Amino acid sequence: MQFRGQILKMTTQNGKPIQYFLNLSHDLIVMNQLVDHKIKIKHIGYECVNCGSDEKIYRMGFCKKCFFESPYASETIIRPELSTAHLGIEERNLEIERSIQLQPHIVYLAYTGDVKVGVTRESQIPTRWIDQGATFALPIAKTENRYEAGMIEVALKEHVADKTNWKKMLEDDYEDDLDLAQFREKIKNDFPVDFQNFYRDNNEVVRLDYPYVAPEKVTSFTLDKNPNFEGVLKGIKGQYLAFEGGHFLNVRGHEGYVIELEI
Ligand SMILES: [Zn+2]
Incomplete structure (x- = not known):
């Protein structure tokens, strides 16, 4: 079966073990059932998670412009202590910052x-x-x-x-x-x-209980360096897909990448 779409971080459901769902534009793929199966991933483009531009992703799923302008990529996302919405002071968009910051x-x-x-x-x-x-x-x-x-x-x-x-x-x-x-x-x-x-x-x-057993060695790869990947899925932990041989793909690190997935 083949899917095509933009990667967002995997959706999860706590359980024993945790259930993982890969978000690929309009498809939600149950990843737990793919353990021990061969998967092919082909990187074919980009789609900014904010504006949809096909420019290269800069950071966190955003194109460069959005990374520096969107309130969802502002500095307080990484450094909460710099938050100012409780003082009524705007960073990029006060209304959105209030909705993010002023809650438990x-x-x-x-x-x-x-x-x-x-x-x-x-x-x-x-x-x-x-x-x-x-x-x-x-x-x-x-x-x-x-x-x-x-x-x-x-x-x-x-x-x-x-x-x-x-x-x-x-x-x-x-x-x-x-x-x-x-x-x-x-x-x-x-x-x-x-x-x-x-x-x-x-x-x-x-x-927390992951569908995962650690391999002997741990190495990671990116779709930039390896745009045509093929491997047997062995487990999932955090936002990492673990493939045979100890090769790991950080799904969250590829938000905004457009891929073709063959399972
Ligand atoms: Zn953008």
Whole structure:
């Protein structure tokens, strides 16, 4: 069967294991059922996720113009602590920034090969954790807006990583006694004084179960370097498709790419 369309990040449904759906324009392809099957991917063009232009994708699925102009690609998407919508100050489009920033946010610890701290809208849980390939996650604060969550993250990232090391995440080895609640206790005193009231003290560590077994070695490829790829799908973790031989494709890193998919 052949499909053709623009890649968006995979849609997920939490379960045992997590279910993955590849978004290809008008088609939604159940990826779990393709494990152990051969897949062909051919890169044939681009389509900006914002304006639909066929110019080369610049970053995050956006063409260069949209990346520098769209409120969905603004700096506060990456750095929440710079948020200003709660002050009524516009960055690129105040109305959209209000809708993104002025809602409950969660600060969490997650295990993605290392323990890391992160921030997300409450509505994005557990999607955000799944996208990052976290095996464990624990909310440690709930705030009223994005700015507050960002300020907590900034204080904590002096003591904890805030970036995911994709290779470590895919190597998937963790200690069985890894306890995020215990880890939270260790950094409790680093919580900024002004934001203490957002601290949450429950012990509900979430464990996520991927259709995935780590291979011996982990290497990634891009459709820029390899526009005609063919391989047997072996599993999925985070937003990565794992192919036989330890070759990984970061689906999210290819948002806006137009492909032909043969299954
Ligand atoms: Zn664009």
